[in-house]
Amino acid sequence: MNDDSSTVSQIGLLKQKLQATKTALEEINEDRNSKLMALSQFITQMSLACKGHNLELDNKLAKLRVNIGNFEHLDEVLPELPEIERLLKSQYHIITTKLEQGRTGLTNFSRELLRVNNLPEKLSREISIFRQELSKPFHSIWEYIPRVEQLIGYYEQVLLKRQHGETLEILPIHRQLSQELAQLISDIEFPKSQREQVLRLKERLSSETLQVEELLGAYQTILRLLLENIAREKSASQEFLQTLNDALTSVRDIVSESFSQTQQSQKLKQQLNLEINSQVDNVLGSIDEIDELLQLKQKITEHMSALQNSLARKEALEQREVALLQKSVNTLRKELAELSAETLSYKERLFEQQKINQLDSLTQLPNRAALDERMEQEFRRIQHNESALWIAIADIDHFKSINDSFGHSTGDKTLQVIAMALKNSLRDTEFVARYGGEEFVLLIPDVSTKDITQLLNRVREKIKNIPFKFKNQRITVTLSIGAAQVLNGEHILDTFERADAALYKAKHESRDRVIID
Numbered sequence: 001m002n003d004d005s006s007t008v009s010q011i012g013l014l015k016q017k018l019q020a021t022k023t024a025l026e027e028i029n030e031d032r033n034s035k036l037m038a039l040s041q042f043i044t045q046m047s048l049a050c051k052g053h054n055l056e057l058d059n060k061l062a063k064l065r066v067n068i069g070n071f072e073h074l075d076e077v078l079p080e081l082p083e084i085e086r087l088l089k090s091q092y093h094i095i096t097t098k099l100e101q102g103r104t105g106l107t108n109f110s111r112e113l114l115r116v117n118n119l120p121e122k123l124s125r126e127i128s129i130f131r132q133e134l135s136k137p138f139h140s141i142w143e144y145i146p147r148v149e150q151l152i153g154y155y156e157q158v159l160l161k162r163q164h165g166e167t168l169e170i171l172p173i174h175r176q177l178s179q180e181l182a183q184l185i186s187d188i189e190f191p192k193s194q195r196e197q198v199l200r201l202k203e204r205l206s207s208e209t210l211q212v213e214e215l216l217g218a219y220q221t222i223l224r225l226l227l228e229n230i231a232r233e234k235s236a237s238q239e240f241l242q243t244l245n246d247a248l249t250s251v252r253d254i255v256s257e258s259f260s261q262t263q264q265s266q267k268l269k270q271q272l273n274l275e276i277n278s279q280v281d282n283v284l285g286s287i288d289e290i291d292e293l294l295q296l297k298q299k300i301t302e303h304m305s306a307l308q309n310s311l312a313r314k315e316a317l318e319q320r321e322v323a324l325l326q327k328s329v330n331t332l333r334k335e336l337a338e339l340s341a342e343t344l345s346y347k348e349r350l351f352e353q354q355k356i357n358q359l360d361s362l363t364q365l366p367n368r369a370a371l372d373e374r375m376e377q378e379f380r381r382i383q384h385n386e387s388a389l390w391i392a393i394a395d396i397d398h399f400k401s402i403n404d405s406f407g408h409s410t411g412d413k414t415l416q417v418i419a420m421a422l423k424n425s426l427r428d429t430e431f432v433a434r435y436g437g438e439e440f441v442l443l444i445p446d447v448s449t450k451d452i453t454q455l456l457n458r459v460r461e462k463i464k465n466i467p468f469k470f471k472n473q474r475i476t477v478t479l480s481i482g483a484a485q486v487l488n489g490e491h492i493l494d495t496f497e498r499a500d501a502a503l504y505k506a507k508h509e510s511r512d513r514v515i516i517d
C-alpha cells in the first residue's frame with residue numbers, strides 16, 4: 001500500500017514536472033516565435049529600405065524573410081547570413097560613396113549659385129552658411145535629401161529674382177548705355193506725334209530708378225518708332241513717285257497719240273492740197289482750152305464746186321485737228337495740275353521734315369544741323385557785304401549739379417526755360433541754336449566790338465535773374481559765355497574755335513562771365 005501510494009505520488013510529481021516542462025517549452029516557443037516575428041519584421045523593414053539598390057540583395061532578403069517566418073527552415077537561413085552580410089557591407093560602401101559624391105555636387109552647385117550677379121545679400125549669406133554645413137560628411141540618405149530641398153529653395157529664389165527683375169541692379173555699363181541712348185534720342189528729330197513719348201522715354205533713361213528691362217524696352221521702342229518713320233517716309237516718297245510716273249505715262253500717251261493724229265492729218269492735207277492744186281490747174285487748163293464762153297462758164301463752175309468741196313474737207317480736217325489738239329492740251333493741263341498739286345504737297349512734307357530735322361526736340365530751338373547751315377549762310381553774307389559777325393558760345397554753369405540734385409527732368413525743364421529766355425533776348429536778325437547738352441551758340445551780326453560785351457552781359461544777367469525754384473529752393477542758374485568776331489580772311493570755323501577757347505577761359509575764371517577773344 002505504501003509502495004503503491006509512493007508510486008502514485010511520484011507519478012503525480014512527474015506529471016507536475018512534465019506539465020511544468022510543457023508550459024516552459026510552450027513559453028520558449030512563444031518567446032522564440034515572437035523574436036522570430038520581430039526579426040522577420042526587422043528584415044522586412046530592412047529589405048524595404050534597401051529595395052532597388054541591388055537585385056541580389058533584394059532576393060536574398062526576401063528569402064530570409066520567408067525562412068525566418070518558418071521555424072522548420074531556420075537551418076537554411078544560417079548559411080545565407082554571411083553572404084547577406086557581405087552584400088549589405090558592399091551596399092553600405094556604395095551608398096557612402098554616392099552620398100559623398102552628392103555632397104560634392106551640392107557644394108559645387110551652391111558655389112555656382114553664389115557666383116550669380118547681384119544676389120541679394122541675405123540670400124548670399126544663407127547660401128554661404130549652407131556651404132559651411134556641407135563640409136561635414138553625410139551619414140545617410142536622410143541627411144542628404146533635406147539639403148537638396150534647401151538648395152532647390154535657394155535656386156528658386158535666384159530664378160524668381162531673375163523673373164521678376166526685382167533686384168536686377170543696374171550696372172555701370174547699363175547706365176552708360178542708357179546715357180548713350182538718351183543722347184542718341186536728343187540727336188534724332190522725331191515727328192510731333194511721337195515727341196511726347198520720346199521725351200518721357202528720355203526722362204526714364206536718365207532716372208536713378210531705371211531698370212535693366214526698361215532699358216531694353218527703351219531700345220525696342222526707339223527702334224520701332226524709327227522703323228515706323230522710315231516706312232512712312234518711304235511710302236510717302238513711293239506714292240509721290242507713283243503719281244509722277246502715272247502723270248508722265250499719260251503725258252507720253254497723249255503726246256504720241258496727238259503725234260500720230262497729226263501725221264495722219266498731214267497726209268490727208270497733202271492729198272487735199274494735191275486735189276486743190278489739180279483743181280486749180282483744171283480751171284486754168286479750161287480757160288486755156290475753151291473759147292466758148294458758156295461752155296467755159298459751165299466747166300469753171302464744175303471745177304469751182306469740186307474746189308469748194310475740197311476746201312470744205314480741208315477746213316473740216318483742220319477744225320478736227322484743232323479740236324483734237326484742244327482736247328490733248330486740256331488733258332495735259334489737267335494732268336499737270338494734278339501733278340503740280342501732288343508736288344506741292346510733297347514739297348510741303350519735305351519742308352516740314354526739313355524743319356523737324358533742324359529743330360531740337362527738347363527746347364524747340366534750331367539744332368546743330370540748323371546752326372551749321374546758318375553759319376554757312378552768314379559767312380557767305382559777310383564776305384559779300386563785309387559786315388560784322390560774332391559767334392558766342394554760352395554754357396550753363398554746374399548744370400550737372402542741377403541734374404544730380406533735382407533730377408534729370410528738372411534739368412530738362414531748366415534747359416527749356418533758358419532756351420526760351422535766350423531766344424527772347426535776341427533780335428530777329430540774330431540767331432541762337434542748341435549746340436548740344438547745356439551749350440548754346442549765338443550768331444550776332446552787325447554789332448560793334450564796343451557793344452558786344454554789353455549785349456552778351458545783358459543776356460547773361462537775364463538768365464541769372466530767372467527765379468528758378470526747385471523743391472522749394474531758390475536756385476540761381478548762371479551762364480559762362482565766350483565770344484569771337486569773324487576776322488577778315490578768317491574761316492568761320494576758326495572763329496568758332498576762338499569763341500570756344502574764350503568760353504574755356506570764362507569757365508576757369510570762376511564762371512558766370514563773358515570773355516571776348
Ligand SMILES: Nc1nc2c(ncn2[C@@H]2O[C@H](COP(=O)(O)OP(=O)(O)OP(=O)(O)O)[C@@H](O)[C@H]2O)c(=O)[nH]1
Pocket residue numbers: 186362395396397398399400401403407408409410411412415436437438507511
Ligand atoms: N537734363 C538734361 N541734362 C543734360 C542734357 N544734356 C546734357 N545734360 C547734362 O549736362 C551735364 C553737363 O555736365 P558737365 O559737362 O560736367 O558740365 P557742368 O556740370 O555744367 O559744369 P561746367 O560746365 O564745368 O560749369 C551732364 O550731367 C549731362 O548729363 C539734357 O538734354 N537734359
